[in-house]
Amino acid sequence: MNKEFKQQERESKPARRTEPKEVRRGQLIDATINSIAKYGIGGTTMSTVTDFAGLSIGIVNFHFKSKQNLFEETLIYLAREHHAQWYNAYLDAGLSAQEKLLAIVDAHFDRKICSRKKLSVWFAFYGEARRREIYRHLIDQIDDERITISTRLCQEIAENGDYKNGLSPKQIAETLEALYDGLMLNLLMYPGYTTREKARDQVHAYLATVFPNHIEMPKP
Amino acid sequence: MNKEFKQQERESKPARRTEPKEVRRGQLIDATINSIAKYGIGGTTMSTVTDFAGLSIGIVNFHFKSKQNLFEETLIYLAREHHAQWYNAYLDAGLSAQEKLLAIVDAHFDRKICSRKKLSVWFAFYGEARRREIYRHLIDQIDDERITISTRLCQEIAENGDYKNGLSPKQIAETLEALYDGLMLNLLMYPGYTTREKARDQVHAYLATVFPNHIEMPKP
Amino acid sequence: MNKEFKQQERESKPARRTEPKEVRRGQLIDATINSIAKYGIGGTTMSTVTDFAGLSIGIVNFHFKSKQNLFEETLIYLAREHHAQWYNAYLDAGLSAQEKLLAIVDAHFDRKICSRKKLSVWFAFYGEARRREIYRHLIDQIDDERITISTRLCQEIAENGDYKNGLSPKQIAETLEALYDGLMLNLLMYPGYTTREKARDQVHAYLATVFPNHIEMPKP
Amino acid sequence: MNKEFKQQERESKPARRTEPKEVRRGQLIDATINSIAKYGIGGTTMSTVTDFAGLSIGIVNFHFKSKQNLFEETLIYLAREHHAQWYNAYLDAGLSAQEKLLAIVDAHFDRKICSRKKLSVWFAFYGEARRREIYRHLIDQIDDERITISTRLCQEIAENGDYKNGLSPKQIAETLEALYDGLMLNLLMYPGYTTREKARDQVHAYLATVFPNHIEMPKP
DNA sequence: AATGAATGAGACTTCATTCAT
DNA sequence: CATGAATGAAGTCTCATTCAT
Numbered sequence: 041m042n043k044e045f046k047q048q049e050r051e052s053k054p055a056r057r058t059e060p061k062e063v064r065r066g067q068l069i070d071a072t073i074n075s076i077a078k079y080g081i082g083g084t085t086m087s088t089v090t091d092f093a094g095l096s097i098g099i100v101n102f103h104f105k106s107k108q109n110l111f112e113e114t115l116i117y118l119a120r121e122h123h124a125q126w127y128n129a130y131l132d133a134g135l136s137a138q139e140k141l142l143a144i145v146d147a148h149f150d151r152k153i154c155s156r157k158k159l160s161v162w163f164a165f166y167g168e169a170r171r172r173e174i175y176r177h178l179i180d181q182i183d184d185e186r187i188t189i190s191t192r193l194c195q196e197i198a199e200n201g202d203y204k205n206g207l208s209p210k211q212i213a214e215t216l217e218a219l220y221d222g223l224m225l226n227l228l229m230y231p232g233y234t235t236r237e238k239a240r241d242q243v244h245a246y247l248a249t250v251f252p253n254h255i256e257m258p259k260p
Numbered sequence: 261m262n263k264e265f266k267q268q269e270r271e272s273k274p275a276r277r278t279e280p281k282e283v284r285r286g287q288l289i290d291a292t293i294n295s296i297a298k299y300g301i302g303g304t305t306m307s308t309v310t311d312f313a314g315l316s317i318g319i320v321n322f323h324f325k326s327k328q329n330l331f332e333e334t335l336i337y338l339a340r341e342h343h344a345q346w347y348n349a350y351l352d353a354g355l356s357a358q359e360k361l362l363a364i365v366d367a368h369f370d371r372k373i374c375s376r377k378k379l380s381v382w383f384a385f386y387g388e389a390r391r392r393e394i395y396r397h398l399i400d401q402i403d404d405e406r407i408t409i410s411t412r413l414c415q416e417i418a419e420n421g422d423y424k425n426g427l428s429p430k431q432i433a434e435t436l437e438a439l440y441d442g443l444m445l446n447l448l449m450y451p452g453y454t455t456r457e458k459a460r461d462q463v464h465a466y467l468a469t470v471f472p473n474h475i476e477m478p479k480p
Numbered sequence: 481m482n483k484e485f486k487q488q489e490r491e492s493k494p495a496r497r498t499e500p501k502e503v504r505r506g507q508l509i510d511a512t513i514n515s516i517a518k519y520g521i522g523g524t525t526m527s528t529v530t531d532f533a534g535l536s537i538g539i540v541n542f543h544f545k546s547k548q549n550l551f552e553e554t555l556i557y558l559a560r561e562h563h564a565q566w567y568n569a570y571l572d573a574g575l576s577a578q579e580k581l582l583a584i585v586d587a588h589f590d591r592k593i594c595s596r597k598k599l600s601v602w603f604a605f606y607g608e609a610r611r612r613e614i615y616r617h618l619i620d621q622i623d624d625e626r627i628t629i630s631t632r633l634c635q636e637i638a639e640n641g642d643y644k645n646g647l648s649p650k651q652i653a654e655t656l657e658a659l660y661d662g663l664m665l666n667l668l669m670y671p672g673y674t675t676r677e678k679a680r681d682q683v684h685a686y687l688a689t690v691f692p693n694h695i696e697m698p699k700p
Numbered sequence: 701m702n703k704e705f706k707q708q709e710r711e712s713k714p715a716r717r718t719e720p721k722e723v724r725r726g727q728l729i730d731a732t733i734n735s736i737a738k739y740g741i742g743g744t745t746m747s748t749v750t751d752f753a754g755l756s757i758g759i760v761n762f763h764f765k766s767k768q769n770l771f772e773e774t775l776i777y778l779a780r781e782h783h784a785q786w787y788n789a790y791l792d793a794g795l796s797a798q799e800k801l802l803a804i805v806d807a808h809f810d811r812k813i814c815s816r817k818k819l820s821v822w823f824a825f826y827g828e829a830r831r832r833e834i835y836r837h838l839i840d841q842i843d844d845e846r847i848t849i850s851t852r853l854c855q856e857i858a859e860n861g862d863y864k865n866g867l868s869p870k871q872i873a874e875t876l877e878a879l880y881d882g883l884m885l886n887l888l889m890y891p892g893y894t895t896r897e898k899a900r901d902q903v904h905a906y907l908a909t910v911f912p913n914h915i916e917m918p919k920p
Numbered sequence: 921a922a923t924g925a926a927t928g929a930g931a932c933t934t935c936a937t938t939c940a941t
Numbered sequence: 942c943a944t945g946a947a948t949g950a951a952g953t954c955t956c957a958t959t960c961a962t
Contacts (some may be wrong), residue, residue, distance in 0.1 A: 061942095064942090077389070078389070079389070080387075080388035080389050080390055080391070081302070081387070081388060082301075082302045082388055083388070083390070085934085085935060085936080086935075086936060086937085087935080095943080095944090096943060096944045096945060097936095097944080097945060098937090098938085098939085098943070098944055098945060098946095099942085099943065099944080100936090100937095101936080101937060101938080102942075102943075106936080106937080107935095107936060107937090160389065163383070163386050163387045164387045164388065165387075166383050166386070166387060166445060166448070166449065167300070167301065167383045167384045167385075167386060167387020167388065168300030168301060168302055168303070168384065168387065169297065169298065169299065169300045169303075169380060170299075170300055170303065171300070172448070172449055175449070176449065176450075205468075205469055205472070205477070206465075206468070206477040207465060207469065207477075208480070211462065211465060214446075214462065215439070215462055215465070215466060217442065217446070218438075218439055218442030218443045218445075218446055218462070219435070219438055219439065219442055220442065221441065221442035221445045221446070222437070222438030222439055222440065222441035222442030222443075222445075223438045223442075225386060225438075225441045225442075225445070226434075226437070226438055226441070228386070228392070229386065229392055229395070229396065230396075242431065242434065242435055242438070245426075245427060245431060245435075246435065246466075248425075248426075249425055249427065249469055249470060250469060252425070257425070257426040257427075260428075281925085284925085284926095305951085305952060305953080306952075306953065306954085307951095307952085315926080315927090316926065316927045316928060317927085317928070317953095317954095318926075318927060318928060318929095318954085318955085318956085319925085319926065319927080320953095320954095321953080321954055321955075322925070322926075322927095323925090326953080326954080327952095327953065327954090501946085504946085504947095517829065518829065519829065519830075520827070520828030520829045520830055520831070521742070521827065521828060522741070522742045522828055523828070523829075523830065525930085525931060525932080526931075526932065526933085527930095527931085535947080535948090536947065536948045536949060537932095537948085537949065538933085538934085538935085538947075538948060538949060538950095539946085539947065539948080540932095540933095541932080541933060541934075542946070542947070542948095543946090546932080546933080547931095547932065547933090600829060603823070603826050603827045604827045604828065605827075606823050606826070606827060606885060606888070606889065607740075607741070607823050607824045607825075607826060607827020607828065608740035608741060608742055608743075608824065608827065609737070609738070609739070609740050609820065610740055610743070611740070612888070612889055615889070616889065616890075645908075645909055645912070645917070646905075646908075646917040647905060647909065647917075648920075651902065651905060654886075654902065655879070655902055655905075655906065657882065657886070658878075658879055658882030658883045658885075658886055658902070659875070659878055659879065659882055660882065661881065661882035661885045661886070662877070662878030662879055662880065662881035662882030662883075662885075663878045663882075665826060665878075665881045665882075665885070666874075666877070666878055666881070668826070668832070669826065669832055669835070669836065670836075682871065682874065682875055682878070685866075685867060685871060685875070686875060686906075688865075688866070689865055689867065689909055689910060690909060692865070697865070697866040697867075700868070721921095724921090745955085745956060745957080746956075746957065746958085747956080755922080755923090756922060756923045756924060757923080757924060757957095758922070758923055758924060758925095758958090758959085758960085759921085759922065759923080760957090760958095761957080761958060761959080762921075762922075763921095766957080766958080767956095767957060767958090
């Protein structure tokens with residue numbers, strides 16, 4: 041940058057080198073996700089994060105209080121994104137209970153939510169006692185809300201059909217949750233082996249088995 | 261423990277200073293599991309491990325080459341224990357396929373296998389890219405063997421029954437695997453909320469839904 | 481130095497916390513030379529170096545990548561200094577070959593080059609196989625250049641005189657190199673016994689013996 | 701070893717598994733030389749030494765008080781060996797002074813004395829301040845004795861000839877010492893480049909230049 | 921005499937955090 | 942707001958020495 045230009049700047053309003061606070065925070069959270077995906081949560085340092093963000097090392101402690109705080113905010117960001125995804129899908133879906141339930145299922149395996157990068161972060165938080173604590177503290181109620189909604193939808197479906205398999209709506213909802221987690225772990229561990237679509241179909245298949253009159257078995 | 265008390269102990273056999281190599285290794289692996297459960301894999305240091313073992317800090321590098329090696333050996337130990345559990349259950353069970361399949365399921369939720377301490381270690385290895393690599397390298401074929409066996413058992417059951425739900429044996433076996441992982445994560449995350457028995461029953465319930473003529477729905 | 485005193489200092493310019501990178505590197509190399517001289521290369525730790533520099537222990541890995549790299553850079557620094565010393569002396573000296581050759585000799589025993597501190601570092605590198613390897617890798621061609629130049633100068637002198645002692649210029653140059661090293665070791669081992677001047681005169685005496693018509697025997 | 705044999709042993713005198721003290725000490729000193737040559741003095745540990753000796757790690761502290769003591773004894777061993785070599789050569793040589801002087805020179809470049817292994821040890825001791833101290837403490841008088849003898853021999857030769865080159869016998873003896881060290885360093889640093897024979901000839905050439913009427917210039 | 925498991929001090933290195941610029 | 946040099950605590954690993962067997 042030459043001097044002339046710099047002087048011009050001074051007379052007019054100085055160009056904003058400094059991005060709005062939320063933009064920087066977003067950049068850093070994104071960089072954190074990338075870093076955890078690439079180096080793991082243990083291999084993620086202030087440097088790896090700021091390198092991904094193309095910023096200087098001192099900036100994290102400026103925008104976030106500490107590394108721990110950065111991680112927590114990253115988790116909250118993902119949780120909100122995840123919640124928005126399935127909750128909007130649930131609201132947007134058609135009127136029938138089974139449509140809403142399948143919309144929630146599909147939201148879990150959406151490319152935006154279920155990328156390897158983001159799965160890495162989720163399971164990083166599941167992998168360590170102290171972070172599980174944080175997770176529970178921050179995310180618990182979101183999970184509860186989803187189970188409640190899913191249970192109610194299963195209830196509605198069950199009431200509409202003639203199912204005598206002895207499964208309670210709650211049990212089905214909880215099995216769904218376990219399937220989400222188990223399939224996501226599978227996607228994370230063996231990326232070449234399965235795909236998001238196959239995982240989603242596996243949940244559909246489960247629901248088709250449980251509610252054969254309402255939900256169709258996916259074609260192989 | 262103060263010295264005086266130690267001297268009082270002398271009537272019994274004095275503790276051997278140098279234990280057989282395998283005993284020490286076992287002690288240290290046990291201490292590692294305890295430490296990972298309490299502090300996480302990132303919070304586990306040579307000190308936390310040797311504190312649990314009641315030994316000096318230098319001993320890990322003596323019996324294991326490095327911290328990384330200690331972790332790998334710990335994983336291998338758990339994998340072998342897990343394999344022995346389900347494989348022996350599978351061999352011991354009565355002759356019918358459904359009995360064998362249920363024995364494999366139950367082995368997963370045995371108290372010896374499915375303790376919070378040990379689940380902590382499993383998910384610690386799932387939580388970081390480099391360690392997932394190690395896991396795959398060390399454990400993969402054991403998992404494959406189990407899926408193969410489960411698939412064959414499902415096949416046998418399906419051939420014996422009259423099931424037209426459109427589920428392939430392979431798909432069922434893979435859903436079982438996802439359920440194990442998802443339920444174990446659930447046990448790890450919300451220890452007060454579920455129990456090993458409930459988790460096991462949830463898998464039984466799934467199998468009862470899929471193979472109603474062979475497997476009974478567990479009583480609530 | 482206590483804090484109170486430091487505050488009194490404030491009238492002068494306060495010391496800059498962050499020095500230019502090259503200044504810090506220079507400080508640390510100097511501290512390394514001091515430390516090797518005092519404690520030996522084996523007794524030199526990051527702590528002894530940073531203590532000499534008056535800086536914190538973490539700074540070495542910041543400016544140099546590792547201890548090994550610090551040592552290599554220190555050797556390179558000394559080699560460059562040494563090379564500059566004799567090469568400039570060689571260029572600056574009068575036109576005659578004998579003047580140039582003696583200038584090279586004298587450069588070796590200059591106070592700046594031939595201090596006990598710096599000799600300590602040279603012989604530290606000579607003292608261990610792995611470090612000799614490093615020395616060869618980093619310094620070899622400088623040594624070769626000097627031998628080549630010395631040989632050529634001896635050649636010129638011999639051609640100008642009428643010497644029939646059967647010594648080849650190369651042999652004389654190599655004997656000079658051996659004398660440098662042997663005398664320097666002597667200076668290092670018995671600092672009270674010899675002096676740089678006596679060592680230099682001993683080389684002069686050798687050359688006076690070989691080229692009596694060109695080089696004068698030093699007075700005792 | 702079978703039980704029968706073991707029992708037989710007990711009745712008769714037990715076989716000596718334990719070598720006489722001096723044999724073990726010699727083994728360990730030899731192993732130390734080998735280890736320093738291979739790994740350097742810094743890379744030499746109790747393990748590397750006992751590995752070379754084929755003995756267990758605890759034995760060094762048994763036969764020598766400490767690692768430092770082992771190193772000192774190793775140096776003393778080499779110094780005695782070196783002294784015996786040149787002193788016996790000096791005694792054995794013919795009656796003339798020049799024969800005796802050349803015998804001392806040649807002793808320095810004898811294959812038994814001037815091996816790379818042993819040179820490694822000498823220069824390891826030269827390379828570190830604390831060890832130079834030890835060297836001076838242990839070896840000094842041997843060196844002094846040699847210089848005294850060499851000086852006297854040079855004196856005798858000079859008195860027998862008609863040399864007016866202005867060199868004192870002492871100066872020549874000291875130049876010889878510097879040449880030994882410088883040439884040995886050269887042999888250690890560039891093993892492929894020179895040989896013991898060439899180094900020896902270089903000293904001969906020096907003496908032939910100084911005492912042309914008594915000592916012959918070696919043929920190239 | 922000899923072994924080698926165990927100890928623990930101390931070394932190198934990493935990295936979150938601070939703060940002068 | 943942003944930078945990045947500097948700090949220093951804490952972690953892993955090495956290894957001389959000890960001592961029960």
